[in-house]
Amino acid sequence: MKNTQNSLGAYLKKHWKTVVFLVLVLIGIGIADQFVNSFMRRLLNLSAIYTIVALSMNLVNGFTGQFSLGQAGFMAIGAYTVAIFTVPVGLRSTIFYLAPMAPLLANIQLPFVVALILGGFLSAGVAFLIGSPCLRLRGDYLAIATLGFSEIIRIIFTNTQTITNGALGIKSIPTINSLWWTFGIALIVIIACFLLINSSYGRAFKSVREDEIAAEAMGVSLFKTKMTAFLISAFFTGIGGGLYAALLGTVDPKQFYFTLTYNFLLIIVLGGMGSISGTIIASFVVTLGQEALRFLDEPMAFGLDLPIFRPGLRMVVFSFLLMVVVLFYRKGLMGTNELTWNFIINKYRSIKSRFTKKAASAQGGDSK
Numbered sequence: 001m002k003n004t005q006n007s008l009g010a011y012l013k014k015h016w017k018t019v020v021f022l023v024l025v026l027i028g029i030g031i032a033d034q035f036v037n038s039f040m041r042r043l044l045n046l047s048a049i050y051t052i053v054a055l056s057m058n059l060v061n062g063f064t065g066q067f068s069l070g071q072a073g074f075m076a077i078g079a080y081t082v083a084i085f086t087v088p089v090g091l092r093s094t095i096f097y098l099a100p101m102a103p104l105l106a107n108i109q110l111p112f113v114v115a116l117i118l119g120g121f122l123s124a125g126v127a128f129l130i131g132s133p134c135l136r137l138r139g140d141y142l143a144i145a146t147l148g149f150s151e152i153i154r155i156i157f158t159n160t161q162t163i164t165n166g167a168l169g170i171k172s173i174p175t176i177n178s179l180w181w182t183f184g185i186a187l188i189v190i191i192a193c194f195l196l197i198n199s200s201y202g203r204a205f206k207s208v209r210e211d212e213i214a215a216e217a218m219g220v221s222l223f224k225t226k227m228t229a230f231l232i233s234a235f236f237t238g239i240g241g242g243l244y245a246a247l248l249g250t251v252d253p254k255q256f257y258f259t260l261t262y263n264f265l266l267i268i269v270l271g272g273m274g275s276i277s278g279t280i281i282a283s284f285v286v287t288l289g290q291e292a293l294r295f296l297d298e299p300m301a302f303g304l305d306l307p308i309f310r311p312g313l314r315m316v317v318f319s320f321l322l323m324v325v326v327l328f329y330r331k332g333l334m335g336t337n338e339l340t341w342n343f344i345i346n347k348y349r350s351i352k353s354r355f356t357k358k359a360a361s362a363q364g365g366d367s368k
Contacts, residue, residue, distance in 0.1 A: 025187075029179050029180065029183045032044065032179055033178055033179040033180060038177070041177060041179060042177075042247070043287060043288060043291055044179055044182075044183075045176075045177075045179060045181075045182045045243075045247050046247065046287055047283055047284045047287040047288065048179070048182035048183045048185075048186040048243075048283075049182055049186075049240050049243050049244050049247065050240075050263070050264070050267065050283040050286070050287055051186050051189075051190075051279065051280050051283040051284070052182075052185065052186050052189050052236055052237075052239060052240035052243070053071060053075060053236075053237050053240040053241075053264055054264045054267040054268055054271075054279045054282070054283050055189055055190065055193050055236065055276065055279050055280070056071070056189075056232075056233040056234070056235075056236035056237040056240065057071050057233060057237070057264045057265070057268055058268045058271075058273065058274070058275075058276070058279050059193065059196075059205070059229050059232060059233045059236075060226075060229050060230055060233045061265070061268060061273060062268055062272075062273035062274040062275070062279075063197060063202065063205045063206060063209060063229070063274050064205040064206075064208055064209055064225070064226060064229040065208060065209030065210075066135070066138075066142060066208075066226055066229070066230075067139055067140065067142055067143040068142060068143065068146045068230070068233075069143045069144075069146050069147040069150065069258070069261050069265070070127075070130065070146035070147065070149055070150040070234075070261070071150070071237055071260070071261045071264050072150050072154070072256045072257065072258055072260040072261045073126075073149060073150030073151070073152075073153035073154065073256070074123040074126070074127065074150075074233075074234045074237040074238055074241065075237055075238070075240060075241030075244060075256060075260065076153055076154055076157060076241060076251075076253070076255075076256040077119060077122050077123045077126055077153065077238055077241065078116075078119035078120060078122070078123050078237065078238030078239060078240065078241025078242040078244075078245075079119070079241040079242060079244055079245035079251045079255075079256070080119075080157060080164055080170070080245070080251060081115060081118055081119030081122055081238070081242060082112070082115045082116055082119050082173065082241075082242035082245045082246055083170040083173050083245050083251045084105060084163070084164070084170065085105075085108060085109065085110040085114075085115040085118065086109065086110065086111075086112055086115050086173060086174050086246075087109075087170060087172055087173055087174075088109065088172070088174075089106070089107055089109050091172045092106060095165060095170060095171055095172060096161075096162070096165050098161060098165075098166070098168065099161045099162050099166075100162065101162060101163070101165075102162045102163055105163065112174065112176070112246065115242065116239060116242040116243070116246075117239075119238045119239065119241060119242040120235040120236065120238040120239045120242070121235065121238070122238060123234045123235060123237060123238025123241070124231045124232075124234045124235040124238065126153070126234070127230050127231050127233070127234030127235075128227070128231060130146065130149045131226070131227050131230045131231070132227075133145075134146055134149070135223060135226045135227055135230060136223070147258055147261070150256075150258060150261065151258060153256075154253050154256050154257070155253075157253050157256075158253040164253075167252065167253060167254075168252065169250060169251050169252025169253070169254075170250065170251050170252075171249070171250045172249070172250075173245055173246060173248075173249050173250060173251070174246065174249075175246055175247065175248075175249040176243070176246045176247060181243065181246075182243055182247070185239060185243065189236050189239070190276065190280065192236075193276055194276055196232070197276070201225075201228060204220050204225045205225060205229055206274075207220055208220065208222060208225050208226065209274075263286070266286060266322065267279060267282045267283050267286050268282070268332075269326070269332060270282040270285070270286065270322060270325065270326070270332055270333060271283070271332050271333055271334060272331055272332030272333055272334035272335045272336060272337070273331070273332065273336070274335075274336040275332065275334040275335060275336055275337060275338060276338060277334055277337075277338045277339035278332055278333050278334030278335070278337075278338075278339075281333060281334070281339075282332070282333060289318060289321075290314065290315075290318055293314045293317055293318055294314055295314075296313040296314040296317055
């Protein structure tokens with residue numbers, strides 16, 4: 001007991017800045033949950049969900065170096081699992097009015113947490129079936145295969161009327177509005193990813209990314225390593241999909257087109273392929289940035305009917321801004337770096353040194 005207390009004290013002493021930061025984050029979540037309006041709360045919830053899914057995608061694409069595009073399909077599995085098992089039994093006959101719900105599922109209702117975890121495991125199970133053939137492919141072939149399976153999942157959900165209500169989707173899902181759900185789970189996923197990447201598994205992921213031949217020569221099983229990353233990614237994506245369904249209160253197949261996967265790909269490229277903190281920052285930048293530019297889609301945004309402001313302009317401007325960022329930061333905002341205290345201090349010293357040198361050279365020029 002005494003050794004445990006000593007080790008805990010030593011850890012807190014070494015990482016006290018991180019502990020203080022986490023406490024401040026929790027306080028910030030509590031304050032925001034109480035005082036922000038419903039619209040802003042919804043945006044923050046969506047940002048946290050995007051963080052979960054983008055981090056999951058980065059495990060495969062960024063840290064393991066495999067080009068997978070199946071995220072929308074795994075999100076759909078998690079979302080529909082939560083929808084099917086949390087909708088009140090009494091409302092199911094009104095929702096499934098074209099064809100009654102399958103008798104095996106009609107009277108089963110699970111608590112939200114249980115349905116959420118079940119959605120994660122079902123996503124991982126499907127990922128295992130998909131990954132067995134697909135992960136033997138590389139590069140663009142893997143991307144096309146996973147994208148194809150994602151579309152197959154969406155089409156299956158569109159045509160299984162007695163389970164998913166087909167193209168009509170499922171409504172009346174019990175919603176979550178509190179930030180604690182999304183941010184709490186996002187925090188768990190962030191910590192899990194950080195611990196995973198800094199473990200022997202994470203080192204195996206990175207070795208596969210850097211050089212598959214060298215990794216295999218060192219005894220790393222390429223297929224097992226890729227499959228591990230793929231399953232963990234699918235599990236967390238399923239969790240994110242379940243939260244997405246609970247946030248919106250309704251799901252239908254149109255929400256899970258392959259374009260949704262491109263949103264997450266955009267986030268991890270913008271934040272940095274192989275950076276946890278970069279992915280977190282980019283998730284909030286993309287989600288909040290798209291909403292901040294929404295006025296560009298409204299012709300009467302400034303009280304005048306200006307021909308330039310038309311639906312779609314928002315995404316054009318947002319895409320242009322992202323192109324500018326990528327041109328100047330080709331490895332993303334963070335590259336493969338993490339936003340640690342040492343990184344912040346070194347960045348500050350670098351900027352300070354640069355300005356000092358410029359000031360010194362300017363003074364030297366004036367003296368001449």
